[in-house]
Amino acid sequence: MADRERRMTPPFGGVFVASARVMSRDDMARAIRRMAHEVIERNQGSEDILIVGLQTGGVKIAENLVKALEEIEERGIESGCLDVALHRDDIGLRPVVPEAVTKLPDLIDGKTVVIVDDVLFTGRTIRAALDAICHFGRPRSIQLAVMVDRGHRELPIRPDYIGKNLPTRIDEVVDVTEEGVDLGVMRK
Amino acid sequence: MSLDIETPLIPNKHLLGIEGTTRDQIELILELTDRFAEIGKRPIPKVPALRGRTVASVFFEDSTRTRLSFESAARRLSADILTFSAGSSSLSKGESLRDTVEVITSYGADVLIVRHKMAGTPKRVSEWTDASVINAGDGCHEHPTQALLDCYTLKQQRGSLDGMSIGIVGDIRHSRVARSNVLAFSSLGAKVTLIAPKTLLPPSIERWPVDVSNVLDDVISDLDACYLLRMQSERHSKGLVPSLREYTKDFGLNERRCKMLPKDALILHPGPKNQGVEITAEVSIDPRSIILDQVTNGVSLRMAVLFMLLGQHETYQKDEL
Numbered sequence: 160m161a162d163r164e165r166r167m168t169p170p171f172g173g174v175f176v177a178s179a180r181v182m183s184r185d186d187m188a189r190a191i192r193r194m195a196h197e198v199i200e201r202n203q204g205s206e207d208i209l210i211v212g213l214q215t216g217g218v219k220i221a222e223n224l225v226k227a228l229e230e231i232e233e234r235g236i237e238s239g240c241l242d243v244a245l246h247r248d249d250i251g252l253r254p255v256v257p258e259a260v261t262k263l264p265d266l267i268d269g270k271t272v273v274i275v276d277d278v279l280f281t282g283r284t285i286r287a288a289l290d291a292i293c294h295f296g297r298p299r300s301i302q303l304a305v306m307v308d309r310g311h312r313e314l315p316i317r318p319d320y321i322g323k324n325l326p327t328r329i330d331e332v333v334d335v336t337e338e339g340v341d342l343g344v345m346r347k
Numbered sequence: 348m349s350l351d352i353e354t355p356l357i358p359n360k361h362l363l364g365i366e367g368t369t370r371d372q373i374e375l376i377l378e379l380t381d382r383f384a385e386i387g388k389r390p391i392p393k394v395p396a397l398r399g400r401t402v403a404s405v406f407f408e409d410s411t412r413t414r415l416s417f418e419s420a421a422r423r424l425s426a427d428i429l430t431f432s433a434g435s436s437s438l439s440k441g442e443s444l445r446d447t448v449e450v451i452t453s454y455g456a457d458v459l460i461v462r463h464k465m466a467g468t469p470k471r472v473s474e475w476t477d478a479s480v481i482n483a484g485d486g487c488h489e490h491p492t493q494a495l496l497d498c499y500t501l502k503q504q505r506g507s508l509d510g511m512s513i514g515i516v517g518d519i520r521h522s523r524v525a526r527s528n529v530l531a532f533s534s535l536g537a538k539v540t541l542i543a544p545k546t547l548l549p550p551s552i553e554r555w556p557v558d559v560s561n562v563l564d565d566v567i568s569d570l571d572a573c574y575l576l577r578m579q580s581e582r583h584s585k586g587l588v589p590s591l592r593e594y595t596k597d598f599g600l601n602e603r604r605c606k607m608l609p610k611d612a613l614i615l616h617p618g619p620k621n622q623g624v625e626i627t628a629e630v631s632i633d634p635r636s637i638i639l640d641q642v643t644n645g646v647s648l649r650m651a652v653l654f655m656l657l658g659q660h661e662t663y664q665k666d667e668l
Contacts, residue, residue: 245394260385295389
């Protein structure tokens, strides 16, 4: 969970207390490389692929995925980032913070967009992202890559590429940083 | 971005003026505006952020850009809009201001954007309704969103207002824009000089955080930005200037004065321009003029303001500014 979301989510902050490290830095790097191969396999190459990291937790992972794809394919891969804050359905349940940067190519029509986020939980962020992307154009298809799928979906959304399946309790918190993935709880 | 979420910065329910607004609050609005400007460039420049909320524009005085930009800001945020104009309303049948406000509120308005020729009206309105109130200009008092969009436009050009020397020229006495801008510019660290004939300066001028000059030619070469005000002839009670021609000769921005203005200075005007009075047609299209940027930025800035008042968690809202 990104720093921004953690501080904003009701009951508004608290301290993250980790109970277990579930992925190391190396585990994450390996998962990224595997997901890159899966993206290429699924799409028979990397033609017209656009990698979109969701602000703020997905951006770094998207960057790493782009690097991995470029190494494998030996060509440039298009990428962008997207903040879905204004497309969320729980707007008004959070305090106002300046929206993070959205930067997408001018033309996304006909592209295969791969949305990248750190943790897939209720699916509401992804719903908002689908809504936002459709405001930019009509991609050929949209796929979803996440580092951690922690379950508890509230919408019919499933990921195409998963770093790690992590069964969790609903009150637990998953924290993804560059150091690795931790499971823990929020303490006031 | 270092934002202390524990002590939120814009918890206000209303935006009644720049007075009482802190520098941090102003800077947060300007930062939000950057993000909303990006939405304006999208193929579909619309986000569902305020879906289901109702914005009422309640204008007892004429307006083109303030009203249009508030309404397009509301549309870009997917809010619904109620439009009230004094001219075509039951005011002409003798309905009181308070009744009018209560009627509009009972149609479900979440925010009232109020313009009135009497100073203090938005504040009164805010006492009569549960909705948020935005001051869109009240008499000679304040016009906060204009000041904020001017700050944003200057910041866009220069990165920061800190240390800038800004001259505000013209009918200061009758200008709510000048009042709000003096407060906003100096709050952001700019040095403000008011330039006007003595008759067009307000009586309380010595309490303002400004320098004053009565001769534009004396100070124009020191300005980083030259902000021209409209001659508000409709608010003049008696002859405060001998004639418009004389005013134009001494305080109008013409080609000669334009040459005295530093090469990298900026020219602003809140509109509507009296072409040929405070500014000549040639100067309006001078490359240093950022008057059109002001208009464009008005929509993004007002999106930020609407979103801040309506799109936030209620526990983060204080009652009063």
